[in-house]
Amino acid sequence: MYAFLTSTGVVAISEIGDKTQLLALLLAVRFRKPVPIILGIFVATVANHALAALAGEWVATAIDPAVLRWVLGGLFLAIAAWALFPDKIDESEGKTAYAGSAFVATTIAFFLAEIGDKTQVATAAMAAQFGSLVPVVIGTTLGMMIADVPAVLIGDRAAHRINLKYVRWAAAAIFAVLGVLALSGVKLL
Numbered sequence: 001m002y003a004f005l006t007s008t009g010v011v012a013i014s015e016i017g018d019k020t021q022l023l024a025l026l027l028a029v030r031f032r033k034p035v036p037i038i039l040g041i042f043v044a045t046v047a048n049h050a051l052a053a054l055a056g057e058w059v060a061t062a063i064d065p066a067v068l069r070w071v072l073g074g075l076f077l078a079i080a081a082w083a084l085f086p087d088k089i090d091e092s093e094g095k096t097a098y099a100g101s102a103f104v105a106t107t108i109a110f111f112l113a114e115i116g117d118k119t120q121v122a123t124a125a126m127a128a129q130f131g132s133l134v135p136v137v138i139g140t141t142l143g144m145m146i147a148d149v150p151a152v153l154i155g156d157r158a159a160h161r162i163n164l165k166y167v168r169w170a171a172a173a174i175f176a177v178l179g180v181l182a183l184s185g186v187k188l189l
Helices: 002-015 019-031 034-062 065-083 091-097 102-114 118-130 133-154 164-183
Strands: none
Touching: 002 118, 002 133, 002 164, 019 034, 019 102, 019 133, 034 065, 034 102, 034 118, 034 133, 065 118, 065 164, 118 133, 118 164
16 A cells, blocks of 8 residues: 555656646647546556556566665655756657547657656656555556646646646655665665
């Protein structure tokens, strides 16, 4: 349960202001079809995060636990620093978002936008740390949906009311705590 709750909270907070949340806003304005967009986000997130978690679990079995502790600690601290910088949508991601139906465009755009994104890297790191693929994937997917579904439903009407600077600092603090705990050898299970 701890892996699930941690994964949900970490991704929900770090996703606010992330490029995929901006992409959700873009798609909502472009297509004005919330249900296919939400389903596309869900499918893309499950696929992307399942692959990331599988990679994270594999790394955990392939690397000595003492080395893994340092790698994970450093990775969480790097993600903490990364979370402090706002994301922007690349030109190529915006063009992908307009191709095809709302569901297909969303699924493709979200899957591609998540490749190498901090939430994907965090998913792999949490799967390696917790050794629990299913709770991590369900948690990170739920966290993504918690952050992105409201963006789809309310569009850009309320986006200007959220101070993303404070959200980035909160996400960075959470990742930093995870990094320090990993470096100190505390088992998060």
